[in-house]
Amino acid sequence: MKITGIHSHVLQYDLPEELGYSQQYYAKRTAHLIEVETDEGVTGWGECFGPGNIALANKGIIEKVIQPMALGHDPLDRDVIWHKVYNLTRDHGQKGMMLQSLSGVDIALWDIAGKVAGMPISKLIGGTHRDRVPVYGYGMMLRPENAQSLADRFTDEAAEIKSAGFTATKMKVGLGPADDVKLVEAVRRGVGDGFRFMVDANHCYTTSDAFFVGHALEELGVYWFEEPVAPEDLDGYRELRAGLRVNISGGEGEFTRWGWRHLLEGRCLDIAQPEVCALGGISEYLKVLALAHTHFTPVINHVWGSAIAVATNLHLLAAMPPLPGGLHPWEPMLEFDTTDNKFRDDLLVEPLNIQAQVAKSGGYVAIPKGPGLGVEPERSFLQKFAINT
């Protein structure tokens, strides 16, 4: 079997309302899907992390840089292709957009491998340690409005996510330390005592501001404090982890085994959040997972994007070994965006119906059982939302 083409589909639509995180507000939803074609008619699908104009730049990398290196290769030689691309582009991008682009291609090659073997990716990796995973629903995005009105909105939204059946929830902060603590108090009011929730700063704080907010999170019983400081600031991470009782999480902005090595050896994280659609795809994710577990650091995947990314992560979460094991082991969760996302809800020929599964099962979602990713995008949907450049 030979690879005959790699196509990049950048999809976009206008969101019904502007949403934000600590770095920016955004008005459009983007998804970036990768399609790998073969001479035997088997097609694989993958996804690249990276919104908006980043996706358009990655499309150029995929079609102009990676495709010529991969054409003619047997798609089952995914590790060979990965290292060929990585080694030939090492001087131009050991992190960032080069790796995001390679990730989507690698995921599509795993989809092909599963389809050829006639088994789901979770089985190909080594089997399912669990046939369903708990789901946390994130929401409480920033909006361009004042802090008091945002806090009121967060109280209501948190209560809605809880009543929709999700096992936990996650909020954004980023208005500044004092207002951010008020937002967290508002979410605690919304979910009540005892319900698990997390706080995502998207690296907006200095270390001292992160300590100020982190001490408030301890008092409010927050489960984790995500990306408190810049991803490059490993010393800041180390100091926060040693000095705060709240779990420190992060890593969505880190790439490859070589990048993750420093985060893990530096004892920077209580919970690691690798992003498979950015760090190098499934092949590299499995190496990062092994490295995290080597350091006995639990992993809860970062998930962003379309139903392709959600399906990819369901297989990875199913195949994740228990750490460290036991009668009532620590369990990973699926990250799920509760805000408007057609690319997750309406993309597939047979939708995953995550929200309906969560409502029905008390917060759980099943692992797709078909070969490869076990999901297929609807062609007419791709055509409808593709942006032509």
Ligand code: CA
């Ligand atoms: Ca995050």
